[in-house]
Amino acid sequence: MKKVLVSVFLWIVLFYNISDANELKLKQVLIFSRHNVRYPVADNLERYTQKPWPTLSGPKGALTPKGARLEGYMGEYFAQWFNDNKFLNAGCPDDDEVYVYTNTASRTKATARAFLDSAFKDCTVPVHHKNIDGPDPLFAPVIRNTTxxxxxxxxxxxxxxxxxxxxxxxxxxxxxxxxxxxxxxxxxxxxxxxxxxxxxxxxxxxxxxxxxxxxxxxxxxxxxxxxxxxxxxxxxxxxxxxxxxxxxxxxxxxxxxxxxxxxxxxxxxEDIGAPLMNYLRETFHNYDNRPKLTLIVGHDYNLNSITTNMGFQPIDLPKQFEKFPIGGKLVFQRWTDDENDFLKVEYVYPSWSQLRCGTKYSRTDPPQRVVMKLNWCSDKTGRGLCPWTEFISKV
Missing domain, CATH: 3.40.50.1240 (Phosphoglycerate mutase-like)
Known part of the structure; x- marks a missing residue:
C-alpha cells in the first residue's frame, strides 16, 4: 500500500502538478510521436527458416486494433494532463488551438486519429497529411547529399x-x-x-x-x-x-x-533528418504564431534523427529494451512564469510490460516518463528547464 501511495504522489507532483511545483504555466506543447503497434512489415520471411510463421490478421505495416487501443489510452492520459494544467479550454478545442500532421503511412494517420478520438472525445479535430503515393519527404529517411x-x-x-x-x-x-x-x-x-x-x-x-x-x-x-x-x-x-x-x-x-x-x-x-529539422526549427522560431498543441506522428528513425541532430544527451529508457519504443512521444513543453519562458522536453512512453499487457494507464500505473536534456542548453534549476530564448537562439 505504501508503494502505491508513493507512486501516486510522484506521478502527481512530477507530471500533473508541475505548474504548482514550479510556479509555471503550460503555454505550448509540441509532441513528436512514433506510431503505435503495427503488423510486421518484412517480406520473404519464409526464406529465412523452414519453420511455419504465424499468420497475421491484418495488412503488413498497418496499425493493429491493439495499437489503436493503446494509442487511445495515451490520448486519455494526455487529456488529463492538459486538463490538470488548464492548458486547453473545456470541451472541444478551437480550430486554431490544435494542429496534427502525420506521414502518409496508414499507421501514422491511424495513430493520430486514435489519439485525438480519446484525447478530445466527440470532437472533430482533423489529421493533416499529404495526399501522395509513397512517404512524405518530410519524414523519409533518404540520402540527399550528392557528393x-x-x-x-x-x-x-x-x-x-x-x-x-x-x-x-x-x-x-x-x-x-x-x-x-x-x-x-x-x-x-x-x-x-x-x-x-x-x-x-x-x-x-x-x-x-x-x-x-x-x-x-x-x-x-x-x-x-x-x-x-x-x-x-x-x-x-x-x-x-x-x-x-x-x-x-x-x-x-x-x-x-x-x-x-x-x-x-x-x-x-544529419543528412536524412534535414527536412524534419528545418520544419521543427521554423516551427519553434515562429512558435508565438503557432497553435497551442502540435502533434506530429512519424517513425522511430525520425526520433533518432531529432534526438541526434538536436544534441540530446543519450539515455537508457527505464523499463524498456527499445531505444524508441512503439507509441513513444518526445514532448516539447513551453512553460512560462509570465515574465520568462522555459523549454522542458520529456520522453513519454509505454514500458515493455505495458505494451504486452495492454492495460489502460492510471495514476498508479502511468506511462513511463524521463526528462530529456540538451547538451547545449543551460538548466540552472536541475529540473530540465532550459531558458526559451537560449533554446531558440541555438536550435
Whole structure:
C-alpha cells in the first residue's frame, strides 16, 4: 500500500502538478510521436527458416486494433494532463488551438486519429497529411547529399560499425539457432548459412534509404516480426516458436534494433533528418504564431534523427529494451512564469510490460516518463528547464 501511495504522489507532483511545483504555466506543447503497434512489415520471411510463421490478421505495416487501443489510452492520459494544467479550454478545442500532421503511412494517420478520438472525445479535430503515393519527404529517411566524398565517408563508417560488432554477433548466434538457418532457403540459394559471417553488402543511392543487405537485414526483418507480435499479444509459445521467454534474452535480442539504427540512420542522421529539422526549427522560431498543441506522428528513425541532430544527451529508457519504443512521444513543453519562458522536453512512453499487457494507464500505473536534456542548453534549476530564448537562439 505504501508503494502505491508513493507512486501516486510522484506521478502527481512530477507530471500533473508541475505548474504548482514550479510556479509555471503550460503555454505550448509540441509532441513528436512514433506510431503505435503495427503488423510486421518484412517480406520473404519464409526464406529465412523452414519453420511455419504465424499468420497475421491484418495488412503488413498497418496499425493493429491493439495499437489503436493503446494509442487511445495515451490520448486519455494526455487529456488529463492538459486538463490538470488548464492548458486547453473545456470541451472541444478551437480550430486554431490544435494542429496534427502525420506521414502518409496508414499507421501514422491511424495513430493520430486514435489519439485525438480519446484525447478530445466527440470532437472533430482533423489529421493533416499529404495526399501522395509513397512517404512524405518530410519524414523519409533518404540520402540527399550528392557528393562522392560523403558517400565514401558513409560507406566506410557503416563498414566499420558492422565489422566485429559483438552485440550484433550475440543476436546472430541466437537467430542461427532459433531459425535453424542452415536448413533455410537463404542458405541454399544465397549461401548465408551462418549470420555471424561477414556477408553484408551496402545499398547506397541518393534519394533512397540506406540498406545493409545480408545478415543485418535478415535479422532486422525477423526481429521486427518477433517484437511486433510480442507487443500485439501473440502467445509466447508462438513468438520465435517459443524460444524467447526471458527478459534477459529479449534484452539481448532487441539490441539488434539499436545497432541497426546506429549503423543505418545514426551515420547519416544529419543528412536524412534535414527536412524534419528545418520544419521543427521554423516551427519553434515562429512558435508565438503557432497553435497551442502540435502533434506530429512519424517513425522511430525520425526520433533518432531529432534526438541526434538536436544534441540530446543519450539515455537508457527505464523499463524498456527499445531505444524508441512503439507509441513513444518526445514532448516539447513551453512553460512560462509570465515574465520568462522555459523549454522542458520529456520522453513519454509505454514500458515493455505495458505494451504486452495492454492495460489502460492510471495514476498508479502511468506511462513511463524521463526528462530529456540538451547538451547545449543551460538548466540552472536541475529540473530540465532550459531558458526559451537560449533554446531558440541555438536550435
Amino acid at each position: 562522392q566524398a560523403y558517400k565514401d565517408m558513409v560507406m566506410e563508417e557503416i563498414k566499420r560499425k558492422v565489422s566485429n560488432n559483438q552485440k550484433l554477433k550475440e543476436v546472430y548466434l541466437e537467430l542461427n539457432d532459433i531459425l535453424n538457418v542452415q536448413e533455410s532457403d537463404v542458405c541454399k540459394e544465397d549461401d548465408i548459412c551462418d549470420l555471424t559471417e561477414p556477408k553484408n553488402s551496402i545499398f547506397y543511392e541518393v534519394g533512397k534509404e540506406v540498406w545493409v543487405h545480408g545478415p543485418l537485414m535478415i535479422a532486422n526483418s525477423v526481429m521486427d516480426f518477433f517484437v511486433m507480435t510480442y507487443y500485439d499479444g501473440l502467445p509466447i509459445k508462438d513468438i520465435a516458436w517459443g524460444n524467447i521467454r526471458s527478459k534477459e534474452k529479449w534484452r539481448v535480442m532487441t539490441e539488434l534494433a539499436r545497432q541497426d539504427h546506429d549503423i543505418r540512420y545514426g551515420t547519416v542522421a
